[in-house]
Amino acid sequence: MTTTTAVTNQKGGVGKTATTVNVGGALAEDGRSVLLVDLDPEGHLSGATSLAKATGDANLCRALIGTWEGSLADLITPHSRTEAGGRLDVIVSSLEMLYAVRELDKVRNRDHRLKRLLSAVDGVYDHVLIDCPPSLDILTDNALAAADGALIPVQAEDSSLEALKLLLPQVAAVDADLRDKPLHLHGLVVNLLRRPVTKLAESVIDVLKQYEDLPILGTVPLSVTVSEAWRYGRTVVDYAPDSEMAHTYRALAKVLEGAE
Ligand SMILES: Nc1ncnc2c1ncn2[C@@H]1O[C@H](COP(=O)(O)OP(=O)(O)OP(=O)(O)O)[C@@H](O)[C@H]1O
Ligand SMILES: [Mg+2]
Structure with missing residues (x-):
């Protein structure tokens, strides 16, 4: 069984x-064997893993809209292997992903395209993690329809509280329209937290704590270590294994392992 997380x-x-x-x-x-999916047309995940965006016909955009019908394996690039036998693979973004929103609007069953694509690797990976774009568009709907659960990164800022007021109804709408059973919201990850923590940030975290069924699963401070690992295309647990951030990411991984 594969556990898929948006x-x-x-x-x-x-x-x-x-x-x-x-x-x-x-x-x-x-x-664990893990597949990361870069669903953001900006392709930041591809950059963060030092993998080039796809340039040929075999790309995620065409696979989603159905103008390329090859094997999903052809879209998967290996990133790294671990001593424990785990592996990290990536479906990179492509320049054509810019057209995916427009083109998906024209096809049938447009909200379930990603789910159908990923069914080809069901059971192949322990986990699929989908990096969503910063918009409530049809790509995000595809991710929410394909996933078993979701992690919601936020910042300790008022704008994140406003964002949740849009996101949670959208998840409910996808539950109602596109899913057999509700998406499991694992919880929030407070990211980019400046230290020392300001009173303003504390007050936002106090409000976040009041969300029922949406626990704060971890807090990641603003740290150059995260940016450095990104620049070198490495994960934080690999680049700085003893860092506070590595411990937090391991704790978040345990949450997803609990959903296996
Ligand atoms: N804990 C952190 N400490 C320092 N820098 C961070 C941290 N987390 C993320 N960053 C950096 O902050 C920027 C925004 O983070 P990231 O790209 O992960 O956010 P995002 O929500 O995916 O953004 P987008 O909505 O543009 O896709 C990136 O440049 C990233 O390298
Ligand atoms: Mg991003």
């Missing part, structure tokens, strides 16, 4: 990509 928040720059790569890295470190 890492989502339509608010930009809250740490979706960093969470996807680094929780994926922690799962692989723990022996």
Whole structure:
């Protein structure tokens, strides 16, 4: 069985990509086979793993809209292997992903295209993590329809509270329209937290704690270590295994392992 997780928040720059790569890295470190899917046309996950975006016909955009019908294996690039027998593979983005939203609108069963594609690797990976774009568009709907659960990165800022007021109804709408059973919201990851923690940030975290059924699963401080690992295309557990951030990403991985 494969556990599929959407890492989502339509608010930009809250740490979706960093969470996807680094929780994926922690799962692989723990022996899991992991596939990361870069569903963002910007392709940041591809950059964070130092993998080039796809340039040929075999790309995620064409696979989603059905103008390329090859094997999903042809879209998968290996990133790394771990001592525990885990592995991290990636479906990179492509320049054509810019057209995916427009083109998906024209096809049948457009909300379930990703789910159908990923069914080809059901059971092949322990975990699939989907890095969503910063928008509530049809790509995000595809991720929410394909996933078993979701991680929601947020920042300790008022704008993140506003973002949740949009995101949670959208998840409910997808549950109602596109899913057999509700998406399991694992919880929030507070990312990019400045230290010392300001009173303002504390007050936002207090409000976040009041969300029922949406626990704060971990807090990742603003740290150059995260940016450095990204620059070198490495995961934080690999680049800085003893760092506080590595411990947090391992704890988040345990949450997803609990959903296996
Ligand atoms: N804990 C952290 N400490 C320092 N830098 C971080 C941290 N987490 C993420 N970053 C950096 O902050 C930026 C935003 O993070 P990231 O790209 O993961 O957010 P995102 O939600 O995926 O953004 P987008 O909405 O644009 O896809 C990136 O440049 C990333 O390298
Ligand atoms: Mg991103």
